[in-house]
Amino acid sequence: MARSKPSKKAQAKAPRQFRPVRWLLRWAFRIGVVALSLGLIWISWFAVFNPGSTPYMRDERKRLGAVDYQWVSMADIAPVMARSAVAAEDANFCAHWGFDMAAIRLALENGGARGASTISQQVVKNLFLWQGRSWTRKALEAGITPIVETLWSKRRILEVYLNIAEFDQGVFGVDAAAHHYFGVTPAKLSATQAARLAAILPNPKERSASKPSNFVRTRSNSIRDGAATIDRDGRAACFQQ
Template sequence: MRLVVRFLFKTLVGFLGLSLVLVLLFKFVPVPVTATMVMDGNGITKDWTSLSNIDRNMVRAVIAAEDGKFCTHDGFDREAIEKAIENNARGGRIKGGSTISQQTAKNVFLWQGGGYVRKGFEAWFTVLIEQIWGKRRIMEVYLNVAETGIGTYGVEAGARRYFGKSAASLTPLEAARMAAALPLPKERSVKNPRGWLARHGGTIAARVGVVRRDGLDACIYQ
């Protein structure tokens, strides 16, 4: 029993140490590859880009679409989590509970898919990146590792794929269409959205102005 306890203790200490090292490293170094990219059978097209070279419309669009409280929460939107739990208790489909910080932690350090074990690791890495990276770096990493299309990662590669230009000069509607497709990038059309998806993109584009007006991106552009 002592050997088992000692092994588990060493494993825990090793994990904590490794996770701290990785988070500290990626505070300054671009994330080279993620588990999602490695497991993508469609190849990898990406182009790491500094946040200063990504149009503010893109930042505001993902805040509007994914996480309106990004600048005010500590990594977790407790209201959204409570709603997801209530919905799950009724047998409904859980959605809308993950913040941009949680998605970034998952995308960089973990794997896709559900499960309480992965959620536990996700929470740990979310706390770390909130404390060590800060909001601006979290947003920068998120916009560089998020899947934006089939075999396409990051908004720079996505902008060049869909609009033939850099992410530095996206219009509110272009940014909104990319943000609208983020939850299901392999299935949702960015260039020629129709029906609900087109309307959803238009709604996000309108909210870009709200994010700007209300300073919901203030933690990034201080």
């Protein structure tokens, strides 16, 4: 006599077989989605709200006891300061999407002797990550930079950069730097002063804007010319109003 097949109700009540690999993949996907969503919210937050500090600032505050830092809006920074920073650190700032491939190729051809980090990459490193040259940090930087470029305007990226860059030991941001070196507000910076502030980057602890070495003088003269050039040829259009 043939066996009767179990009813559909009985089949529905049968326990599902536990598959650990599928379970792990499912939860890994869910955790990944949550982590990505939180990361996007975190990055988007700073597109609107100004950072109170950065991880490096907090480390320096612990080490030194205090740091000089005061946020200032882009509207209160001399336009020549913004142009000088771009001329010094990332002349193709308005043209790239976070990575300057031409600069990267040149750096590779020179054996890595010169840096190729864009202003966008430096903002990501200083605001969201930590100092150092580990592959983990580089990988995170490479992943976050295009997101910042997508969610933030170029003007906002440069505004954050100018406000969190280190200009001397314990001196962060262009407001503190302008007062520290020249006794003026950032809105009153001259072309020469702006070029000298840009010239001490990215080694502000070894250079001085108010007592420039021959290297800083030469570099600042080049930056001043570069700032005027990118103003004329339109390479400053993405952050100037």
